[in-house]
Amino acid sequence: MEIKLRQERKEDYKNVFQLIEKAFENIEYSDHKEQFLVERLRKSEAFIPELSIVAEAEGKIVGHILFTKLEIKNESQSFQSLALAPVSVLPEFQGKGVGSKLILNGHETAKSLGYKSVILLGHQDYYPRFGYELCEKYNIKMPFDVPAENCMVIALTENGLRGISGEVVYPSVFFE
Numbered sequence: 001m002e003i004k005l006r007q008e009r010k011e012d013y014k015n016v017f018q019l020i021e022k023a024f025e026n027i028e029y030s031d032h033k034e035q036f037l038v039e040r041l042r043k044s045e046a047f048i049p050e051l052s053i054v055a056e057a058e059g060k061i062v063g064h065i066l067f068t069k070l071e072i073k074n075e076s077q078s079f080q081s082l083a084l085a086p087v088s089v090l091p092e093f094q095g096k097g098v099g100s101k102l103i104l105n106g107h108e109t110a111k112s113l114g115y116k117s118v119i120l121l122g123h124q125d126y127y128p129r130f131g132y133e134l135c136e137k138y139n140i141k142m143p144f145d146v147p148a149e150n151c152m153v154i155a156l157t158e159n160g161l162r163g164i165s166g167e168v169v170y171p172s173v174f175f176e
């Protein structure tokens with residue numbers, strides 16, 4: 001199966017909405033509202049058009065990933081980072097490498113735009129294969145109560161997390 005990745009365009013929004021809805025339909029830990037979160041994020045200051053990426057296969061969009069701006073703050077400093085949320089693959093196309101391709105391609109694009117790290121809340125069995133580590137290790141804290149094993153971070157460059165610690169500040173639209 002050939003998988004092609006490209007930046008999302010305005011005319012994809014409707015398809016991407018439906019794709020996200022379907023991807024999370026049967027996911028137990030989901031609130032089934034991820035498609036609305038993406039709509040809000042696109043309109044927010046945290047949006048980076050190059051980091052809303054779609055995967056096409058067999059003539060249609062089968063996957064989507066979004067990285068948006070966030071900050072890691074402590075008493076004296078504030079660091080820019082990215083949130084990976086959400087990543088979605090149509091159920092019938094899952095397990096074929098689409099998700100992996102979106103994540104790796106997103107990392108490369110983020111790096112080329114100058115971003116140094118990515119934070120996410122996700123499944124502990126999936127993300128470590130891409131190099132994600134526990135936020136705990138870096139003294140990076142989520143602003144809400146979640147199991148430590150689901151809070152992950154990756155450095156996109158060699159020293160991408162050097163000297164960085166603090167609390168994650170998500171764009172406010174995450175909580176609307």
Ligand SMILES: CC(C)(COP(=O)(O)OP(=O)(O)OC[C@H]1O[C@@H](n2cnc3c(N)ncnc32)[C@H](O)[C@@H]1OP(=O)(O)O)[C@@H](O)C(=O)NCCC(=O)NCCS
Nearest residue numbers: 023024086087088089094095096097098099100123125126
């Ligand atoms: C998670 C998701 C994006 C992965 O994309 P994908 O194209 O299916 O993944 P890939 O084909 O690249 O990788 C497949 C591997 O991921 C694992 N995997 C897929 N979804 C997983 C999940 N939710 N938890 C743990 N592992 C998962 C598979 O078991 C498989 O593992 P293996 O390589 O050891 O056999 C996709 O399954 C999906 O859209 N799921 C529903 C939405 C969701 O849960 N999104 C993530 C939360 S933000």
